[in-house]
Amino acid sequence: MPKNVPGLHQMKMSLKCFCAQSTESFAPILRAASVPVLDLTTCRKNQVLGGRQQAILDSMLCAGILSGGVDACRGDSGGPLACKSTNKWQLHGVVSWGSGCARRARPGVYTRVASYLPWIKATANALGYKIAT
Structure with missing residues (x-):
């Protein structure tokens, strides 16, 4: 777990962040893409999002x-949005889904x-790990 994870209300929407980027196939070298964070509105x-039925929850970015x-693409799921x-550097998000690439x-x-x-903190604590904040 990275040491620098921001609190729930500490993210500025003006941030430029980096995510993993692939070309829909396995890449032997990690690639990064600069992407702006958008406000939920x-x-x-x-x-x-093209009328997708899936809601964008407050727990998403x-x-x-x-x-x-x-963009991030297939194979990038689980990767960081730093x-x-x-x-x-702060970990703000984890690649989840998108509508195409x-x-x-x-x-x-x-x-x-x-x-x-x-x-995360409760689970880590129950397993005997300490999360630095």
Whole structure:
């Protein structure tokens, strides 16, 4: 577990973050993509996710370039969405799902790590591990 995981209300929407990026097949070298984090209001708009039936919950983040071209893709699930803030890298999200790869108006959807910190800490503690905060 990275030392720097932000609290639930500590994320600035102006952050540029980096996620794993693939080309839909196994890549022997890790690639990173710079993607802006979008506010949930924008992400929840019908024209952004194309009317998908899956809801964007408060425990999720959307990140991506709305004009398309850069995104996490198949095989990247579980990878980090890391953002640099005050000269420290912080784990903000985990690659979850998207509507295609790098499509226009289809940002990637990530699990918001801060939403699960209480569970992560309790589970780690029960197993005898300490989580640095």
